[in-house]
Amino acid sequence: MSNTDAPLVGDSFKLGYRFQNFWDVPMATAFFFGELGAGTFLISMYFDFVAGMIFGLISTGVGKPLFHLTHMGVPAKSWRAMLRPDRSWISRGLISIMVFVPFGILVVLDQTFGWSGGGAVGKLIQLIAVAAALLVMTYQGFAMSHSSSIALWNTGLMPVSSMAYALLGGAAVTLLLGSALNSLVDADLVLLQKLLLALLVVTLAILLSLLHAAYHGTRGGQQSVTLLIKEGFSLPFYTLVLGAGILLPLILLWLGGSALVSIFVAATGVLVGFFSYRVLIFKAGVYEPQISFAARLGLH
Amino acid sequence: MARMGMVFDLKRCIGCNACVIGCKQENSLPDGVFFTKTLSEDYGVYPSVKRVYIPTLCNHCEDAPCEKVCPSGATYTRDDGIVMVDGEKCIGCGSCAVACPYDQRSQVSKAMLDRGLFGEGQLTDFEKQGYERFTPGTVIKCDFCSNRVDAGLDPACVVTCPTNARIFGDFDDPDSKPNRVMRERGGGQTPLAEKNTKPKVYYIS
Numbered sequence: 001m002s003n004t005d006a007p008l009v010g011d012s013f014k015l016g017y018r019f020q021n022f023w024d025v026p027m028a029t030a031f032f033f034g035e036l037g038a039g040t041f042l043i044s045m046y047f048d049f050v051a052g053m054i055f056g057l058i059s060t061g062v063g064k065p066l067f068h069l070t071h072m073g074v075p076a077k078s079w080r081a082m083l084r085p086d087r088s089w090i091s092r093g094l095i096s097i098m099v100f101v102p103f104g105i106l107v108v109l110d111q112t113f114g115w116s117g118g119g120a121v122g123k124l125i126q127l128i129a130v131a132a133a134l135l136v137m138t139y140q141g142f143a144m145s146h147s148s149s150i151a152l153w154n155t156g157l158m159p160v161s162s163m164a165y166a167l168l169g170g171a172a173v174t175l176l177l178g179s180a181l182n183s184l185v186d187a188d189l190v191l192l193q194k195l196l197l198a199l200l201v202v203t204l205a206i207l208l209s210l211l212h213a214a215y216h217g218t219r220g221g222q223q224s225v226t227l228l229i230k231e232g233f234s235l236p237f238y239t240l241v242l243g244a245g246i247l248l249p250l251i252l253l254w255l256g257g258s259a260l261v262s263i264f265v266a267a268t269g270v271l272v273g274f275f276s277y278r279v280l281i282f283k284a285g286v287y288e289p290q291i292s293f294a295a296r297l298g299l300h
Numbered sequence: 301m302a303r304m305g306m307v308f309d310l311k312r313c314i315g316c317n318a319c320v321i322g323c324k325q326e327n328s329l330p331d332g333v334f335f336t337k338t339l340s341e342d343y344g345v346y347p348s349v350k351r352v353y354i355p356t357l358c359n360h361c362e363d364a365p366c367e368k369v370c371p372s373g374a375t376y377t378r379d380d381g382i383v384m385v386d387g388e389k390c391i392g393c394g395s396c397a398v399a400c401p402y403d404q405r406s407q408v409s410k411a412m413l414d415r416g417l418f419g420e421g422q423l424t425d426f427e428k429q430g431y432e433r434f435t436p437g438t439v440i441k442c443d444f445c446s447n448r449v450d451a452g453l454d455p456a457c458v459v460t461c462p463t464n465a466r467i468f469g470d471f472d473d474p475d476s477k478p479n480r481v482m483r484e485r486g487g488g489q490t491p492l493a494e495k496n497t498k499p500k501v502y503y504i505s
Binding site: 011013014015018020022023027071072073074075077078080081082083084087088089090091094143146147148149150285287288290291 | 317332337338339340341365368369370371372373374391392393394397398399400401402403405407409435436437438439489491492497503
């Protein structure tokens with residue numbers, strides 16, 4: 001057996017591919033809430049839609065930490081995660097959340113009560129909130145791409161996909177809330193629908209590029225992509241990530257127009273696809289065989 | 301400055317796993333946790349089939365990815381090159397574990413320590429005293445038996461190996477055992493060299 005056709009070996013004492021199982025559903029859920037919240041905040045802020053901004057802040061400020069704490073082995077010491085911003089994306093991300101949430105609240109208060117009067121201070125706070133939101137949207141992708149151990153994750157497309165999904169989810173939530181609460185003018189809703197359609201196409205392109213790059217990159221990447229499109233995870237990948245998350249919303253928004261039912265189903269599909277993507281990208285991550293002497297030393 | 305590391309002589313390893321047992325005993329490792337494993341690789345086509353044994357442990361990389369990603373500063377490298385985890389600082393986020401290309405880290409849970417090797421509520425005296433070193437929820441890994449190294453001894457897996465397949469020493473010392481063996485055998489290979497982690501563990505065959 002050569003290194004190229006090594007098996008998935010689980011915890012056995014065999015040489016082969018091994019699933020990473022340190023980051024699982026709680027971590028994926030935390031990533032989902034973080035990216036969704038920051039994306040919703042940004043999109044809603046563009047449309048001056050306060051309810052969406054509040055949803056984004058709650059998603060990032062409450063949902064994300066809650067699931068991080070669920071994942072953490074020693075939750076009481078989780079404050080220590082901010083101690084190494086010089087080298088760790090986890091530290092940078094935590095600090096960005098700690099900046100994003102309070103400055104986001106200040107922006108919401110400004111939008112609601114107009115305390116800054118549109119002055120420089122208000123603009124500066126907006127700028128800081130937007131910068132922090134952008135970091136919250138992408139740092140998880142950087143944290144994953146920064147590590148060479150899991151070939152599927154070790155690509156510059158990982159933070160790009162984080163941003164695409166964050167904006168996609170954000171546009172879906174903003175459109176849904178805006179329609180349901182009747183808080184956005186028709187022109188904004190039409191623009192949001194067009195934005196969502198564009199983001200669906202862009203996200204699909206990024207997703208396919210990510211899979212293509214991983215499959216043609218290393219053996220580990222090939223193994224992970226095979227798991228996603230041909231083997232163990234192919235059913236949820238095709239039905240939830242591609243079907244419910246991309247194709248269904250595309251068709252509904254294209255054909256269904258601005259009917260609330262269509263928007264509700266499309267937005268729900270986007271969120272289901274986004275969450276499934278986050279879970280499956282963790283599940284399909286594999287460590288490569290450490291070394292193959294049969295292959296390297298010509299022992300065949 | 302020392303640079304402690306290990307050489308695995310694959311011609312000597314017989315896959316007996318005595319090193320694994322020695323390590324588990326020395327470090328009081330809970331059920332399912334291993335700091336070293338002797339993996340097997342089968343190759344060939346029947347009836348000409350062969351098996352090679354590949355011992356593995358933390359490679360104590362010079363450019364350790366686990367240390368780079370640790371957000372709490374729990375993972376650090378000693379002056380002698382041994383990569384350590386400070387259980388008091390570790391928050392159990394698992395970043396180091398997913399960053400290690402060699403899958404050489406484990407997370408120790410409270411349930412794992414309560415369950416012990418023989419079932420709920422049946423911890424032996426050996427386990428009771430051994431598990432005190434672990435903080436539940438944190439990530440643990442091989443530290444080359446740093447307490448033994450500090451006392452001038454070889455790691456437990458090295459002294460347990462009946463065939464001397466594991467050779468431990470200081471790579472900065474030209475006359476150390478691993479350097480001598482590497483010279484005699486014409487150098488060695490490091491695991492997943494393409495990851496550029498500069499492991500201090502070499503394989504010779």
